[in-house]
Amino acid sequence: MDASKIRNFSAGPAILPPAVIERAAEGLKELRLHGHEPTAPGIGLSILEISHRSGPYDAVTKAAERLCHEVLGIPQTHQVLFLQGGASLQFAMVPMNLRREGKPACYIDTGAWSTKAIAESEQLGPTKVVASSKGTGFDRIPQMPAGETYADASYLHITTNNTIYGTEFSEIPRAEGGVPLVADMSSNIGSRPFAYENIDLGFAGAQKNLGPSGVTLVFVRRELLNEAPVGVVPKILRYATHAKNPSLYNTPNTFGVLVLKLMLDWLRDEGGVPAIAERNRRKATALYTVLDNSSLYTPHAQPGSRSQMNISWTLGGAPEAERDALTKQFLAGAERRGLSGLKGHRSVGGVRASIYNAFPEEGVHELCSYMEDFERGA
Ligand SMILES: Cc1ncc(COP(=O)(O)O)c(C=O)c1O
Known part of the structure; x- marks a missing residue:
């Protein structure tokens, strides 16, 4: 069947706007410096063959970062990072970086993805599920637990949209008592305005609303970066490492970041x-x-x-x-x-x-x- 006639309901990697695919294809042939207009100066090289430390790539990643603030609405209090390893790596990086001595990591279990996040945390230290809809087959978002159930937590983790069960928090809750709120926003980031100010660390695999797989958007309140992790955390798995030289500690998915930027250009233009x-x-x-x-x-x-x-x-x-x-x-x-x-x-x-x-x-x-x-x- 003619590809232009297929309605693609895939859960992810998911449909991208035809205009984004076209611009990404242009970038594969020759990266243009200031946008996608035919008049924009080309650099004579593909996005695939330039250094991640070059000027042209720097312009791409800085623009992508800026658009995350301007288009998605991530506050300037938060550092934006483009990492690899999918949202699944974040299930491990979150407890590695945010666990505090003697304080359990707390989770609201809405099925599948939160369950995986909980499993990673359990390997690293005390973990508590403070609300769950398991009893009803994950057919709903459980009621927000009372503050005292997670008062001593290192953080409280939620999944804002469960991609499998089709459940979604109607609003981003506010964690009480200064407990950091962590949000897996993989399948609804950018879909509507969110109270990002309630979130201390958020992440989203890009392959639904932000472009291709292989890039994960992470945003983290800057103060959190100053707190040293408990125990040994390899340098590459520390948020502070990636924030120090933003998203350039190791070779990033340069093409993925370009497509993410094009998606945010598209979203702004829509x-x-x-x-x-x-x-x-x-x-x-x-x-x-x-x-x-x-x-x-x-x-x-x-x-x-x-x-x-x-x-x-x-x-x-x-x-x-x-x-x-x-x-x-x-x-x-x-x-x-x-x-x-x-x-x-x-x-x-x-x-x-x-x-x-x-x-x-x-x-x-x-x-x-x-x-x-x-x-x-x-
Ligand atoms: C809500 C949610 N979290 C996490 C993941 C895992 O993402 P990844 O495959 O990028 O690790 C998915 C994948 O679909 C998801 O929908």
Whole structure:
């Protein structure tokens, strides 16, 4: 099928705006110094073949950093870093750097990704789960625990959007008692305005709303960088190392950082986070409306905890074998209409539509029409 006709619902690496892919392809051929306009001076070399310590790359990484503040809204109190190792490395770097003697690391468990983060912390020291929605199959964001449950914590860790279960914090909570708040924002960063000032350390693998895999955006309140980690932490795994010579301690993913910058240029040109947030709200509302009016589809996430980025549902009808057959039939029919990447994660089953910033509104309407047709047996 013609690639331009495929609606890509992949959870990540995910759809990128065609304009970003085009500009990235140009940068592969020849990096332009000041943006992507054809009049911008080219440097005669590809982004892939220049030093990360060269002037042209310095311009790329500085622009990307600036856009993280200006477009995403990360406050100037925070140092922006572009690291490697995915969000998963952050699951380990966070406890390595932020654990304090005698103070447990505290987590709110919303499934899969927080569970992995908890497992890394447990290897390093005392770890406490202070709220969890495990009992209800991670179908919601648990109530914010009382301050006293984590009063003695090294930090409190949340996952702002669970990519698999399709649950999302409606607001960034504020941790009480001066406990640092850590936020894994991999699957909803840049999707709407966030109270970044509540977050002391945030991170996001880029491969959903920020570009390609292989770059992780980290932002950390500068004061935290001055506190020495407990125990031995290899130099390369310390935030302070990367902050000292911003994102240049070792050779960064230079192409990935360029694409991240292009994504933020695109986001700014689309009207910024407020405009994209409005579009995302419309997209999610359209899909949830179909789900809520259906007797065939059951959304996994409960109202009040529903993600605007990843929407997971199952198809009704017992017994299980019948349900599976129906789901397969649904997915095959979707593929025939060019609706791709809708298979749910194995832990939830069913269907998942990931509708990140770059996913077009028309594509959601096409999915909604297909779902209605399928339910009617058309
Ligand atoms: C919320 C969340 N956190 C962490 C990860 C892991 O990211 P990575 O594969 O970049 O390590 C993912 C991946 O999809 C995710 O969705």
